[in-house]
Amino acid sequence: MNCPPLREMLKKTRLFDALTTAAYALALLVVVLFFLFPIFWVLLMSFQTHADILRSPPSLFFTPTLDNYAAIFAGKMETSTGTQDITFLRNLGNSALLSSLSVLLALVLGVPAAYAFARYKFRLGEDIAFTLLSFRFAPPLLVLLPMALYFGKLGLNDSYLSLIWVYQLIVLPLVLWIIRGYFEDIDPNIEHAYRLDGNSWGATFLKVSIPLARPGIAAAALLAFIFAWNNFIFALVLASAAKQPVTVGALLFVTGSGIQYGYIAAATALSVAPILMLALFLQRHLVEGLSLGAVKG
Amino acid sequence: MARLEIDNLTKAFGSVPVFNGITLNVERSETVAVYGRSGCGKSTLLSILSGALPAGGGDIRIDGRSIIDAQPEERDIGMAFQNFALYPHMNAFDNIASPLRGRKKPPQDINERVEATAKLLKIDNVLSHFPQEISNGQRQRTSLARALVAEPAVLLLDDPLRNVDAKLRYEMRLEMPNLFRRFQSSVIYVTQDSREAMALADRIAILHNGQFIQVGPPQDVYEFPRTAEVGRLLGDPAINLFPCETMVRGDSLFVNPVNFPVNITGRYQLPSTSKYLAGVRPEDISMSVAPSANSHSIEATIESITLSNIRSVFVVKTTTGEKMTVSCPEEETQQYATKQRIYVYFPEEKVSLFSPDNERLIKQNPSN
Numbered sequence: 001m002n003c004p005p006l007r008e009m010l011k012k013t014r015l016f017d018a019l020t021t022a023a024y025a026l027a028l029l030v031v032v033l034f035f036l037f038p039i040f041w042v043l044l045m046s047f048q049t050h051a052d053i054l055r056s057p058p059s060l061f062f063t064p065t066l067d068n069y070a071a072i073f074a075g076k077m078e079t080s081t082g083t084q085d086i087t088f089l090r091n092l093g094n095s096a097l098l099s100s101l102s103v104l105l106a107l108v109l110g111v112p113a114a115y116a117f118a119r120y121k122f123r124l125g126e127d128i129a130f131t132l133l134s135f136r137f138a139p140p141l142l143v144l145l146p147m148a149l150y151f152g153k154l155g156l157n158d159s160y161l162s163l164i165w166v167y168q169l170i171v172l173p174l175v176l177w178i179i180r181g182y183f184e185d186i187d188p189n190i191e192h193a194y195r196l197d198g199n200s201w202g203a204t205f206l207k208v209s210i211p212l213a214r215p216g217i218a219a220a221a222l223l224a225f226i227f228a229w230n231n232f233i234f235a236l237v238l239a240s241a242a243k244q245p246v247t248v249g250a251l252l253f254v255t256g257s258g259i260q261y262g263y264i265a266a267a268t269a270l271s272v273a274p275i276l277m278l279a280l281f282l283q284r285h286l287v288e289g290l291s292l293g294a295v296k297g
Numbered sequence: 298m299a300r301l302e303i304d305n306l307t308k309a310f311g312s313v314p315v316f317n318g319i320t321l322n323v324e325r326s327e328t329v330a331v332y333g334r335s336g337c338g339k340s341t342l343l344s345i346l347s348g349a350l351p352a353g354g355g356d357i358r359i360d361g362r363s364i365i366d367a368q369p370e371e372r373d374i375g376m377a378f379q380n381f382a383l384y385p386h387m388n389a390f391d392n393i394a395s396p397l398r399g400r401k402k403p404p405q406d407i408n409e410r411v412e413a414t415a416k417l418l419k420i421d422n423v424l425s426h427f428p429q430e431i432s433n434g435q436r437q438r439t440s441l442a443r444a445l446v447a448e449p450a451v452l453l454l455d456d457p458l459r460n461v462d463a464k465l466r467y468e469m470r471l472e473m474p475n476l477f478r479r480f481q482s483s484v485i486y487v488t489q490d491s492r493e494a495m496a497l498a499d500r501i502a503i504l505h506n507g508q509f510i511q512v513g514p515p516q517d518v519y520e521f522p523r524t525a526e527v528g529r530l531l532g533d534p535a536i537n538l539f540p541c542e543t544m545v546r547g548d549s550l551f552v553n554p555v556n557f558p559v560n561i562t563g564r565y566q567l568p569s570t571s572k573y574l575a576g577v578r579p580e581d582i583s584m585s586v587a588p589s590a591n592s593h594s595i596e597a598t599i600e601s602i603t604l605s606n607i608r609s610v611f612v613v614k615t616t617t618g619e620k621m622t623v624s625c626p627e628e629e630t631q632q633y634a635t636k637q638r639i640y641v642y643f644p645e646e647k648v649s650l651f652s653p654d655n656e657r658l659i660k661q662n663p664s665n
Contacts, residue, residue, distance in 0.1 A: 189382035192349045193443070195369040196376050198399025211386050 039272070045265035053261045068266035081257040087241060088267050091249030096274065098160065098235070098245055099228040102167035103175075103221050109168075110175035111217060115209060117176070118183035132176055135169045140233045143169060148238060158240045166234045171224035178223070182216025183209065222282045226275055246271040300325045300483040301451050306355035308338075308345060315341050317507040318355060323451070328477055328484040329512075330498035332491065332530065337504045339487040343453045346485065347376050359450050370399065375444035375482070376453040379460060381436045383428040389415070389439045390424040396447035414446045417476070434465040441473075445480050452482040456489060470496050491531050495519065503527050522649065525656035528576045534610050536576045537621045540653065543571045552650065555619045557595050559645045566660045573659065574651040579624040580608065581647035585640050586632060594642040597621075599635050613641060 045053050047064040071077045072088050116122075117129050135143075147166055148157070156162040186209060194204045210217070232247040239248070250267055253260040299322035308315040315338045323329050331339050344350040346357060348369035357365050364372045375396065383392050390411055397407045415421040418438040423431045428439070437457060444452055458466045474497060477484050488494050494501050495515040502512040503526075511523040522528035528536035539554035549562045554575035561567075588594050597613040600620065609630040611623045623641060633639065650659040 187380065187382055188349075189378045189380065190384060192347065192369065193376065193378065193382045194384065194395065194399075196347055196372070196374055197396040197443075197447075198370045198401075200368070200370060208384060208386075 042265045042268050045261060046269045048262060048265075050260070050262050053265075068262040069270075071263060072266055072270065077253075077260060077263050079255050079257045079260060081255070084252075084255060086252065086263070088246065088249055088252075088270075090242070091244055091246045092271060094243055094249075095229055095245035095247070095271065098163055098167065099225050101160070102164050102171050102228045103224045105164060106168060106171040106175045106224055107217065107221060110172050110220075111179055111210070111213075112205075114176050114179035115183050115205065118180045119188070129176070129180070132173045136173045138169075140169075144234065144237050151238065158238070158243060160243060163235060163239055163243065166238060167228050167231065170227050170231060174224050174227060175220045178220035179213060179216050182213040186212045218282050222279060225278060229271075229275055299323060300327075300360060301485070302356075302358040302361075303346070304356040304358065306342075306345065306357065307353040308341060308350070309353055314507050316353070319504075319507070319509055321502055321509060321512065323483040323485060325483055326478055326481045327499045328474065328486055328497060330486045330488055330494035330501045330515075331504055332488060332494040332501055333504035334530065335489060338507065339489075339504055340455055342504070343376070343455050343485065343487055346451070347374050347453055348372055373450045374453060375447060375449035375451070377437075377440045377444040377455065377457045379456040381428070381440040381460070383436060383440055383443070385428055388425050388427050389420060389431065389435075392428070392439055393424075393442045393446050396443060396449075400447055402447075410446055411442075414442045417479075418442045434461055437461050437465070437469070441476075445476065445482070448480050449482060452477070452480070452484045454484060454486045456487055458493060459489070466493075473497055491533055495531070501531070503530060505530070521658070522576070523658050525574055525576060525651040525658075528578075528649065528651075532578060534579050534622045534624060536578055537582070538651070539575045539577070539619065539621075541573050541575045543567070543573070552648075554648070555595055555615050555621065556617055557643070558593060559648050561645075561650070564661055565650055566662060568652065568659070570652065570654075572653050574653050574656065576649040576651060577621075577643050577647060579610065579622040582621065582623045582641050582643045584611065584613070584623055584625055584629075584633070585642070586637075588640045589642050592642055594640040597639055597641050599633055599637045599639060602630065602633065602635060604630060613639065615641075 044060070046068055047066070048062050049065055049067065052062045072086055075086050075089065076083050077086050117125060143166075147162075151157045151159075151162045151165075156165075190212070191204050191208055194208045195201065199207070229245070230247060231245070235244050235248045246267065250264060250271075253264045253267065301321075301323040303319060303321040305318045305320055306316055307318050319342075321329065331342060333339055341350065345352045348364075348367065352365055355365075356363055359373060383389075384395065387395070393411045393415060394407050397410060402410075411424070412421060415424055418441060420431075420435055420438045420442065423435050423439075426435075428436055431439070437460070441454075441457060444454070458469055461469070470493060486494070486497055488497075498515055500513055501515050501518045502509045503518065504510075505524075505526055511518050511527050518527060519531050522531065522536070525536075525538055528538070541552040541554040541559075543561075544551045544553060544558075546558075549560055550567075551558045551560055551562075552573055552575055553559070554577070559575065583589075585594070588596075595615050597615045600612045600614050603610040604627070606627060608624040609627055611625070611633065612620055613623055614620050621641070651657060652659060
């Protein structure tokens with residue numbers, strides 16, 4: 001037979017393996033660069049002066065400055081036409097308040113609802129669940145104007161409550177659909193065993209169902225928080241300057257004397273930080289959840 | 298009054314009936330194996346008893362108290378599941394302690410009883426481990442310990458040995474009757490394994506078409522199946538069933554399964570029909586290489602041999618083309634090979650007659 005010796009074949013295989021690994025690494029690097037480069041660039045910009053940022057061609061070498069951050073914390077920015085107030089810190093507080101309260105409300109409403117959708121078959125159950133999901137793909141503007149009129153009638157215009165209410169359109173379906181899947185994955189026998197042990201339905205829900213769905217709840221809460229944090233259009237239309245989150249507040253940096261890139265970059269870095277920290281903190285729970293799921297049953 | 302009384306229980310899923318009024322009593326310290334084909338409603342029965350599913354009608358009583366409308370936590374029932382259903386977020390100790398905590402026992406009592414039960418089930422060395430860190434066998438024992446620890450009035454076991462290996466299954470089959478006796482529980486043991494049902498139960502209840510078609514001690518049910526279906530279900534390999542007809546020879550009445558004349562004169566309370574099904578257990582059929590000198594035997598050819606360490610199973614084909622299953626002790630197996638011509642014989646008293654239309658056993662006359 002005209003076969004190459006085994007050692008040659010092995011060598012070829014090893015070479016092939018090495019090449020494949022290298023190709024994967026390269027592809028991953030390209031993807032990582034593609035996604036991380038804008039963040040990296042924004043971070044660089046936040047330490048540059050306005051002149052450095054506008055320099056052409058742009059350079060990686062500059063004298064770093066903390067002026068942008070200092071201005072944000074001081075609440076005053078210098079532009080070519082004079083000094084302007086920055087409400088960024090207040091916006092940041094609003095973002096934190098609106099996002100966390102929205103997620104909290106969505107969890108209070110969504111976790112029991114997700115459990116009901118997962119465990120019980122009832123009339124129109126699937127239709128209701130799908131209707132809730134459809135809020136996610138309806139254009140926000142479709143609901144915004146009716147909601148604005150509605151809130152006007154209720155006297156809720158320009159209130160945190162109305163914003164948290166409208167944010168439910170974004171976060172509730174997310175919470176409901178993600179956590180529902182986790183509840184569906186819990187073996188009903190586990191819950192039934194706990195009830196036979198002498199525990200009520202409520203105790204079983206709190207001591208067995210929720211702890212077992214905790215990774216899902218953490219993941220859903222994190223995603224919901226990010227979506228609420230990133231929302232722009234609802235607060236733009238429904239809230240006045242005093243109640244606007246960072247996404248809308250950043251518009252202040254588009255001034256009559258031009259776009260203040262340095263301040264925008266510093267503000268962006270500051271507004272991304274809480275989300276990043278939250279994600280890193282919750283990462284442990286997410287991983288734990290995956291490993292718990294792997295040995296299910 | 299029996300400990301557990303299932304009284305005319307009915308259940309249907311939509312228009313599909315599952316139970317058409319079943320009745321069963323289980324005494325204190327008694328184990329009843331509920332046995333039937335898959336999908337016959339065995340697990341549904343346990344779900345209704347434990348309160349996971351509502352009953353359609355009838356009543357369930359424990360020590361005379363109706364529990365049909367009671368919440369699961371009010372029923373005083375322990376249950377071990379086929380897939381163990383251990384709490385993945387609790388270690389073995391907390392899993393076993395759960396029924397005691399649910400029943401608000403004092404902490405000292407909980408510690409003592411969990412440790413004693415774990416010791417009895419040989420899992421006292423894994424109490425601090427989580428379910429995902431212990432072996433399948435240990436999980437099974439933990440689940441059994443959890444079901445037993447609070448000494449519930451009724452213990453429901455849903456095929457608990459289904460997911461464990463053969464060695465452990467054998468071990469547990471020996472251990473479980475002692476455990477049940479010690480805890481004095483009334484046990485309903487659901488299984489799909491006829492040997493397990495025979496080995497563990499004080500009585501076997503055969504569930505078929507929404508009814509208990511026969512309830513009795515394992516040996517009785519095995520030897521005197523009330524219908525051909527019970528014969529088919531109980532026994533591995535299953536009973537041979539041959540269509541036959543009555544024939545009169547002189548003063549005697551015979552049936553002729555596989556052309557083997559069986560004298561049934563005066564033995565049965567025969568209905569007017571002349572056609573029957575004759576049932577013969579594979580182990581009641583004798584096999585030999587030469588025709589038997591003092592009895593009638595049938596010529597046959599060995600089609601296949603399945604070796605086993607206790608009894609080997611043969612499929613043989615008679616000269617008239619009928620197939621039958623024969624089982625014989627392993628040490629007699631060596632003298633046979635496939636395609637070999639052999640002779641088979643079965644004693645008349647080992648033949649059960651069933652009516653061919655409803656497959657019910659034909660009653661024997663009292664003298665027999």
